[in-house]
Amino acid sequence: MSAPTIPPLAPGQVVVDVPTLQAWLQAGHALRLIDARCAPVTGGGDRAAGRKAWQAGHLPGALHADLDLDLAAPAASTPGQGRHPLPGQEAFNAALGRWAIAPDTTVVVYDAADGSMAAARLWWLLRLLGHTRVLVLDGGVAAWTAAGLALHTDTPVVAPLPPYPGRFDPSQVVNADQVLARLGQAPGWLLDARAPARFAGEQEPVDPVAGHVPGALNLPYAALVEQGRLLPPAQIRARVQQVLGHANVQDTVLMCGSGVTACHLLLALESAGLHGARVYAGSWSGxxxxxxxxxAVGATG
Incomplete structure (x- = not known):
């Protein structure tokens, strides 16, 4: 007997809270849980920290996705594309097959807390394939354990599927040439999700050059979360309004240091009903x- 399917998602839904996910799991609904925890992308730390955290305790049935091995191509193999280039199409589709993800699979991705390291990256990659039944667990492992729910230490086994059928939609990915072509436009077309000190060029913990793309405005992804969870939609829209002077992000380009936290910025915008932004995959490192x-340097574009 097959597992019951999850009820239809709300239009535009991109996150799920712990009580809802727990109810789905208790009801035996068919879904695939992916643990995307990783080391901070700003440098330092054990690159295997995410997998070690998954081994030490994960949500029931969750498989692990590695940022460097599964969600990005080796930087050395794609020079000029940043520290976390898009994964190769065949390699990524094969990984989805290993995780038993098919076009009709409901996927819930989580990380340590707010989705920035690196649940939103996998969410974005799946969306590039046209896979819309993917949600990020709001609050991640921290919210799960805060609710008194247990973590598991087993190694889940799933029956692998053939590689996922589909290709990334190139229209949803921005490259350096497209950014270069828009230099000189009025500020507001490019949002940088990095911390203010990195944006201003006051400090740079990982990349060899400090500063930002001329004309960019700074909207740190961390400004859209509180206690590890996304802000309510109205507050996200208000913060976007403060930075842009309006809340229309149609054709806005999002970037960060290497194309990871920009995905979280996109997730936040989508959760607030602000659609149409795209990610510059190479971002600052590219x-x-x-x-x-x-x-450019300084606090303004």
């Missing part, structure tokens, strides 16, 4: 790979 590209 931009500065060419020394001829301009760099």
């Amino acid at each position: 931009w500065i790979a060419d020394s001829l590209r301009p760099v």
Whole structure:
């Protein structure tokens, strides 16, 4: 007897809370849980920290996705594309097959807390394939354990499927040439999700050049979360309004250091009903790979 399917998702739904996920699991609903915890992408730390955390305790039935091995191509193999280039199409589709993810699978992704390291990255990659039944667990492991729910230490086994059928939609991914072509436009078309000190060029813990793309505005992804959870939609819209002067993000480009936390910024915008933004995959680390590209410093674009 097959597991019952999850009720239809709300239009535009991109996150799920712990009580709802717990109810789905208790009811035996068919879904695939993916643990995307990773080491901070700002440098340092054990690159295997995410997998070790999964081994030490994970949500029931959750498989692990590794940011560097599964959700990005090796930077050395794709020079100029940043520290976390898009994964190869065949490799990523094969990984989805290993995780038993098919086009009709409901996927719930989580990480340590707010979704930035690196649940939102997998959410975005699946959306690039046209897979809309994917949600990020709001609050992640921290919210799960805060609710008094147990973590498991078993190694879940799933029957693998063939590689996922589909290809990334190139229209939803921005490259450096497209960013270069828009330099000189009025500020507001490019949002940088990094911390203010990195955006301003006051500090740079991981990349060899500090600063930002000229014309970019700073909307730190961390400004859209509180205690590990996304802010309510109205508050997210208000913060976008403060930065842009309006709340229309249609054709806005999002970037960060390497294309990871920009995905979280996109997740936050989508959760607030703000649609149409796209991610510059190479982000800052890809931009500065060419020394001829301009760099700005300071708190403004």
